[in-house]
Amino acid sequence: MASYLITGCAGFIGSHLTEKLLEQGNYVVGIDNFDSFYGRSIKERNLSTALKMQNFTFYELDLKNAEALNKIEDRVDVIIHLAAKAGVLPSLKDPIAYINDNIIATQNLLNFCKERAIKKFIFASSSSIYGNNKSIPFRETDSVEQPISTYAATKKACELLTHTAHHLYKTDVINLRFFTVFGPRQRPDLAIHKFVKLIDEGKEIAMYGDGSTGRDYTFVNDTVQGIIGACQYIHDNSSVYEIVNLGNNQPVKLSELIATIEKVMNKKAAIKQMAMQPGDVDITFAGIEKAKKLFGYSPATSLEEGISHFVKWYNEQKA
Numbered sequence: 001m002a003s004y005l006i007t008g009c010a011g012f013i014g015s016h017l018t019e020k021l022l023e024q025g026n027y028v029v030g031i032d033n034f035d036s037f038y039g040r041s042i043k044e045r046n047l048s049t050a051l052k053m054q055n056f057t058f059y060e061l062d063l064k065n066a067e068a069l070n071k072i073e074d075r076v077d078v079i080i081h082l083a084a085k086a087g088v089l090p091s092l093k094d095p096i097a098y099i100n101d102n103i104i105a106t107q108n109l110l111n112f113c114k115e116r117a118i119k120k121f122i123f124a125s126s127s128s129i130y131g132n133n134k135s136i137p138f139r140e141t142d143s144v145e146q147p148i149s150t151y152a153a154t155k156k157a158c159e160l161l162t163h164t165a166h167h168l169y170k171t172d173v174i175n176l177r178f179f180t181v182f183g184p185r186q187r188p189d190l191a192i193h194k195f196v197k198l199i200d201e202g203k204e205i206a207m208y209g210d211g212s213t214g215r216d217y218t219f220v221n222d223t224v225q226g227i228i229g230a231c232q233y234i235h236d237n238s239s240v241y242e243i244v245n246l247g248n249n250q251p252v253k254l255s256e257l258i259a260t261i262e263k264v265m266n267k268k269a270a271i272k273q274m275a276m277q278p279g280d281v282d283i284t285f286a287g288i289e290k291a292k293k294l295f296g297y298s299p300a301t302s303l304e305e306g307i308s309h310f311v312k313w314y315n316e317q318k319a
């Protein structure tokens with residue numbers, strides 16, 4: 001049993017991770033500011049199961065405000081930093097907000113880590129950091145010097161800041177690069193959620209590009225399994241600084257994604273083809289050998305199975 005601080009605990013991935021660590025008997029301190037990127041009521045619902053559990057303490061606070069972190073009284077062994085403004089396109093419209101919520105907030109948390117002598121730090125990075133990488137699958141050793149969105153650039157900056165903390169304060173760090181996570185509670189701005197909602201409502205869906213772009217969709221339970229594997233690894237080892245992909249190793253074309261959603265929903269989509277959006281990469285494809293080797297990571301959920309879970313959740317929460 002360990003004590004975890006999870007930032008972004010009311011979000012999509014954070015709420016699943018929080019519940020899993022609580023179920024396993026760990027103590028969890030959760031932080032979230034209910035950022036307005038999407039509705040507060042959705043995040044409150046995400047958090048409702050965790051809030052009923054005794055081994056959970058929640059702080060509504062904003063990581064941009066360093067002093068707010070002084071409210072935390074609990075002892076913490078490991079920080080899992082998931083809080084961020086996510087999303088590529090909105091980061092082009094408001095880059096300063098992304099710099100504040102992603103970079104400034106992360107440095108505040110690293111300072112907190114140092115002040116409280118917390119030695120283990122896991123950070124949620126992103127596949128978008130690879131930009132339009134030509135070599136596939138993407139490997140952790142590939143150059144990531146050419147991000148094509150502000151969002152990706154903030155994630156790269158945070159990976160650099162975690163390295164500095166590792167060097168100066170001997171903080172053990174794992175940067176996990178997530179690849180298009182999906183499943184129940186998925187953010188409403190992401191493709192699968194948007195498509196299912198629009199198809200359900202009989203509305204047109206926008207397909208950006210000709211349908212040939214590929215994404216390495218990863219089911220949220222598999223991502224959570226990978227994060228917990230990283231927790232075990234960072235607990236068992238010292239002098240750790242690692243960057244590790246957590247993807248599915250099976251990119252799916254956008255046209256194939258839409259066909260799978262149609263099959264699961266048993267409903268045809270009305271598709272409107274649009275130009276590719278700025279900041280969007282052509283393909284994401286995770287090499288996951290390192291995650292397998294270090295954490296025993298082994299994603300097990302097929303796209304169709306994962307979409308079925310999502311559609312079931314979507315129908316339940318809509319009712």
Ligand SMILES: NC(=O)c1ccc[n+]([C@@H]2O[C@H](COP(=O)([O-])OP(=O)(O)OC[C@H]3O[C@@H](n4cnc5c(N)ncnc54)[C@H](O)[C@@H]3O)[C@@H](O)[C@H]2O)c1
Nearest residue numbers: 008011012013033034035062063083084124126178180181
């Ligand atoms: N979902 C994906 O496909 C994906 C892919 C790659 C990386 N990631 C990263 O994983 C993490 C979680 O993603 P998600 O999809 O669950 O996003 P999410 O938006 O559902 O969750 C993020 C949470 O962080 C909170 N937050 C934002 N700024 C904050 C601040 N300043 N202080 C406190 N809380 C704050 C938000 O309110 C939200 O609840 C993010 O860092 C994201 O960049 C996600």
